[in-house]
Amino acid sequence: MPSTKFQSGDTVMGRWPGSSLFYEVKVLSYDAKNQLYTVIYKDGTELELREADMKNPTGFKPSRRSRSRSPSRRRSRSRSPARTTRRSSSRTVSSTFIAETHNARKEPKLKEVLEVRLVPVVRIRQLKDHADFPCLQSLSVFPPVFAGVFCMTLLLPATVLGLMVVCSQEDASLMSSPPLPALDSLWDLQVFGMVVLWLLFQALLYVLPVGKVVEGMPLKNGERLKYRMNTLYAFVLTVAALGAAVHHKIDLGYIHSHFLQLAVSSLLCSVLLSVYLYVRSRWATQDLLAPGGNSGSVIYDFFMGSELNPRIKGFDLKYFCELRPGLIGWLVINAAMALAEMQLHHLDYPSPAMILVNCFHLLYVLDAFWHEEGVLSYMDITHDGFGFMLAFGDLMWVPFTFSLQAYYLVHHPNHLSLPWIVGIVTLNVIGFSIFRKANSQKNCFRRNPSDPTLSHLKTIPTATGKSLLVSGLWGLVRHPNYLGDLIMALAWSLPCGFTHILPYFYVIYLSILLVHREARDEAQCRRKYGSAWDDYCREVRYRIIPRVY
Numbered sequence: 218m219p220s221t222k223f224q225s226g227d228t229v230m231g232r233w234p235g236s237s238l239f240y241e242v243k244v245l246s247y248d249a250k251n252q253l254y255t256v257i258y259k260d261g262t263e264l265e266l267r268e269a270d271m272k273n274p275t276g277f278k279p280s281r282r283s284r285s286r287s288p289s290r291r292r293s294r295s296r297s298p299a300r301t302t303r304r305s306s307s308r309t310v311s312s313t314f315i316a317e318t319h320n321a322r323k324e325p326k327l328k329e330v331l332e333v334r335l336v337p338v339v340r341i342r343q344l345k346d347h348a349d350f351p352c353l354q355s356l357s358v359f360p361p362v363f364a365g366v367f368c369m370t371l372l373l374p375a376t377v378l379g380l381m382v383v384c385s386q387e388d389a390s391l392m393s394s395p396p397l398p399a400l401d402s403l404w405d406l407q408v409f410g411m412v413v414l415w416l417l418f419q420a421l422l423y424v425l426p427v428g429k430v431v432e433g434m435p436l437k438n439g440e441r442l443k444y445r446m447n448t449l450y451a452f453v454l455t456v457a458a459l460g461a462a463v464h465h466k467i468d469l470g471y472i473h474s475h476f477l478q479l480a481v482s483s484l485l486c487s488v489l490l491s492v493y494l495y496v497r498s499r500w501a502t503q504d505l506l507a508p509g510g511n512s513g514s515v516i517y518d519f520f521m522g523s524e525l526n527p528r529i530k531g532f533d534l535k536y537f538c539e540l541r542p543g544l545i546g547w548l549v550i551n552a553a554m555a556l557a558e559m560q561l562h563h564l565d566y567p568s569p570a571m572i573l574v575n576c577f578h579l580l581y582v583l584d585a586f587w588h589e590e591g592v593l594s595y596m597d598i599t600h601d602g603f604g605f606m607l608a609f610g611d612l613m614w615v616p617f618t619f620s621l622q623a624y625y626l627v628h629h630p631n632h633l634s635l636p637w638i639v640g641i642v643t644l645n646v647i648g649f650s651i652f653r654k655a656n657s658q659k660n661c662f663r664r665n666p667s668d669p670t671l672s673h674l675k676t677i678p679t680a681t682g683k684s685l686l687v688s689g690l691w692g693l694v695r696h697p698n699y700l701g702d703l704i705m706a707l708a709w710s711l712p713c714g715f716t717h718i719l720p721y722f723y724v725i726y727l728s729i730l731l732v733h734r735e736a737r738d739e740a741q742c743r744r745k746y747g748s749a750w751d752d753y754c755r756e757v758r759y760r761i762i763p764r765v766y
């Protein structure tokens with residue numbers, strides 16, 4: 218940490234954003250560029266504070282009123298700071314501070330020290346805050362949370378396999394009960410070898426010294442990890458390798474004919490990886506753990522993951538899995554399904570529906586690769602531990618459920634008329650434009666808030682020094698990028714027609730995931746930005762869909 222008034226590890230008094238209350242906080246790191254300290258309150262809340270909002274503890278006396286209260290719990294019991302210090306979007310942060318500091322001087326009672334006996338509350342709150350799972354949000358006591366996590370560990374893989382089995386039946390209705398495949402038909406050592414080879418090949422491409430190296434978001438200790446941006450190269454080299462394989466008469470139809478076995482082998486790889494991750498996390502120091510990453514429950518930590526960025530030397534396991542084997546694997550499966558469709562129905566070209574599905578998915582994945590740097594600031598990388606949920610999500614869920622539409626079309630051809638094709642392409646273009654513009658605007662604004670291309674947008678200042686965009690797409694709904702993602706998801710399903718609901722599984726999954734993710738992000742932003750976030754919510758009333766939600 219550079220020479221600053223407060224040092225990492227110091228215990229000082231930090232202002233709760235939007236209020237005149239000060240609580241005991243521990244300094245974690247200092248961001249010299251933005252001149253912000255990352256501090257942690259005793260209830261586990263992490264915020265960025267300016268030096269002006271931090272004071273030495275001397276002179277603060279314990280409150281007689283305050284007992285076992287965290288800032289966040291206080292907000293729900295007493296009048297919310299948002300209401301007591303309500304400010305409009307046009308009012309500047311500094312004027313708010315002056316007013317509140319003045320008040321605080323007149324009313325010493327407002328200066329309080331947090332007396333903490335919060336450990337169980339912290340853990341439950343952090344558990345509920347932890348990941349993309351709605352069931353964890355609604356559960357408030359430990360045993361059900363762990364039981365829920367345990368069931369998910371079994372249910373999620375079963376869901377993927379079940380969907381794949383149903384999808385291959387003529388009657389792909391979710392209500393149908395297709396014959397279960399024999400257990401030994403699910404396993405083939407050669408297929409397992411292929412999956413391991415695939416992972417090793419992708420790992421080899423990851424360590425190639427091509428592509429620029431960039432720094433990730435600051436960690437708790439202020440450090441920034443380095444990441445090499447070369448997913449696009451990995452993709453191009455994979456396509457070249459597959460092209461060479463096809464040229465040498467290797468039949469990609471193998472993927473279609475061994476689809477279930479490939480999924481089971483990928484599941485096994487994700488389980489083995491998660492066991493490794495769990496075991497190594499037992500030796501990880503506190504500053505390497507994700508928030509709430511050490512709950513004390515084996516099953517919970519196995520599922521959610523304890524370590525934030527597990528690395529072997531410079532090889533980042535989470536970042537590798539998030540973007541490469543699963544996403545590139547998804548595209549390879551799609552291409553194999555197009556080939557299988559041509560073989561099965563004796564076609565010279567894939568059907569228009571298959572072409573649309575392949576092109577839409579290709580665009581989505583290439584976009585993720587093109588904007589690879591943006592992924593470094595996504596919750597999965599900066600906040601979530603790496604455990605079974607993400608390992609399974611990346612290695613099995615993404616390639617085998619995201620490709621269900623292409624798999625479905627192999628067995629359920631759907632004729633598309635020209636107007637339908639035009640309509641579906643238009644819908645995807647609209648969804649993609651919203652998704653891309655929203656993500657780019659936010660990333661650009663976070664990198665450089667005074668970027669001239671964004672000067673026309675209105676913003677709301679917050680106590681942390683960062684502002685929130687409040688016009689343009691971010692003024693339409695609070696998560697325009699989710700809206701675009703959902704519109705695209707619908708466009709991907711429509712080429713499969715309306716006979717079965719199965720091709721719409723992706724839209725349903727994404728809606729649940731994004732609604733939950735939005736709630737989780739909202740809770741984090743409210744903690745981070747206090748009353749400024751409430752102002753934003755008043756100004757932009759809808760979360761994802763204008764006038765609906």
Ligand SMILES: NC(=O)C1=CN([C@@H]2O[C@H](COP(=O)(O)OP(=O)(O)OC[C@H]3O[C@@H](n4cnc5c(N)ncnc54)[C@H](OP(=O)(O)O)[C@@H]3O)[C@@H](O)[C@H]2O)C=CC1
Pocket residue numbers: 594595596597652656659662663683684685686687691695696698699702727730734738741742
């Ligand atoms: N296909 C799939 O399976 C999935 C796709 N996704 C996609 O991944 C992408 C990333 O999603 P996710 O990481 O959840 O969240 P976002 O990229 O939407 O990031 C949320 C963060 O943006 C900042 N923010 C929120 N509102 C504003 C505002 N008005 N102005 C400026 N900054 C704001 C806040 O962080 P701060 O203020 O700290 O910068 C907030 O925490 C999305 O496009 C989503 O659609 C996500 C999950 C699954």
Ligand SMILES: CC(C)=CCC[C@@H](C)[C@H]1CC=C2C3=C(CC[C@@]21C)[C@@]1(C)CC[C@H](O)C(C)(C)[C@@H]1CC3
Pocket residue numbers: 349373539540581582584585592595597606607609610611614615
């Ligand atoms: C039910 C279950 C197993 C949940 C696990 C969730 C994960 C599969 C998803 C959580 C967030 C994801 C993102 C992408 C893929 C799915 C997971 C890992 C993503 C990489 C897809 C491509 C996008 O462009 C993206 C980079 C925005 C996106 C990031 C989030």
